[in-house]
Amino acid sequence: MAHPLDHLPIQRMNGAGNEILVLDLRGSDHELAPQEARAIANAPGLRFDQLMALYRPRRPGDDAFMRIYNVDGSLSAACGNGTRCVAYVLAREGKDALHLETDAGVIETQRRADTAFTVDMGRPRLDWRQIPLAHAVEDTRKVALDPPVAGAPAHFSAVSMGNPHAVFFVDDAAKIDLETLGPRIEYHPLFPERVNVSFAQMFAQGDILLRVWERGTGATRACGSAACATLVAAARAGLGDRAARLRLPGGELTIDWRADDHVLMTGPVEFEFETTLDPQIFRDLAA
Template sequence: MRIEFTKMHGLGNDFVVLDARERAIPEIDAESAAAIADRHTGIGCDQLVVLEPSSQADFRMRIFNADGSEVEACGNATRAIGLLHGEAARIETLGGIVSAQPSKDGVAVEMGKPRFGWNEIPLAYAMDTHSLPVGWEELTDPIAVNVGNPHVIFFVPDTGAVDLARLGPEIEHDQLFPERINVNVATITSRGSIRLRVWERGAGLTRACGTGACATAIGAMRRGLVDRKVIVKLPGGPLAIEWREDGEIIMTGPAAESFRGEFDATAYGLFAFGTAG
């Protein structure tokens, strides 16, 4: 069986999209997802995205990191899927239902409301998520927030001076974070601008992370460092983040389709059919 795919990206954070909304495909597991995501022997991507029918929304989006782990949310992927779908949509994810709306400025995504409880991040034990009394070398006094997936944010004088490739995996796998954690290092450049680098859980250093931009903006807003509308500048480009008065986070930014293709399902160990479609 040959499976069609679409390769997409949001600010360089790239995805392989499999559309099983109308035509069933074999069941994706961690091993097959990692094989497809492998940049040397597979198609190559930061995340594999599988679209399926949903009884709660217009459709369901499943997200697998490059290591095969399934995750709750991905802001860049949501923008890409909004572009692919071509019109406003409510999308079911493991992190809840989000909304995507294509516009002249890219794709606007309603990401839901942030959560701050220690057990909502989650952390291994109770502590104030506004200022965690922990540190890893020069990275200290972080703030934690869940925006559909868990993030910890460190505000530093210069994001480029942080050895995130070394410290990122150490923090991601620390016992304080039972479901692991996305690691953000941010520099406030003005009341309306933040510079950001992200070590993404299960994917590593990334050119862009939509949920990381949301979490970092919310963290900076909670500490009074920025206004409620900011531009978050990532290595791949900028995202506009707004924290509305009703508590909803709105992320707006570009997405693009790179190319389309197909592959032999058996090449990645896909044999048994799933139930989608």
């Protein structure tokens, strides 16, 4: 029996090095299941950091409803780099400005150039309940990592950009053992929904180097929501201004925390290829 996703087109892009797939399901009634996302990730050439699934808009005035899948099939409420890739896809339909509904709310995008887009990531959430943390803390600008993790800094800044982030400010981000510390902190009992883990090194004013372990994905070349969370954390800690260039292994992002409390992220998109989903991908899944 044919699977609903057999032979559907899927597009591979990257946003500042973040490997993104965009699957347009606006013409289908099928909703992507976690096991289907994992199957796609295991297909040759289709492993991703995030998969952006587009559905028909649920409200008047929106361009699409969007769900974001990590490589392990779990859902993420926010992905700035992936959202820019979606903006690129829909820009080819003549839409330079978008309203995209997600499980975390509406995200707005604006085309800046042929392959550059700005995403309004909304307001950061700074209360311990919103992030969330497992227990109350007096100040989310400086939270003790308790119990401690060997090799990790003792404190971090907690921010939610629709998904939870722990930002550690370090003297030398290159020396961080990301593959070891990332998963230990992601699954730390302090984070009931797990957490994205960032190690940030401050340079001159407005210049931040960032390495990220992404919840449900692992070490990644870029993470837009982590870049936003890091800028917010640095500004709250008095380490930098409310606008900066974030340098990640895959490229650069410009983050601006505006006076209206919205965080804007601007960066590039690169189209890599389009293919169709091979029915063999889903042969072990029930239709």
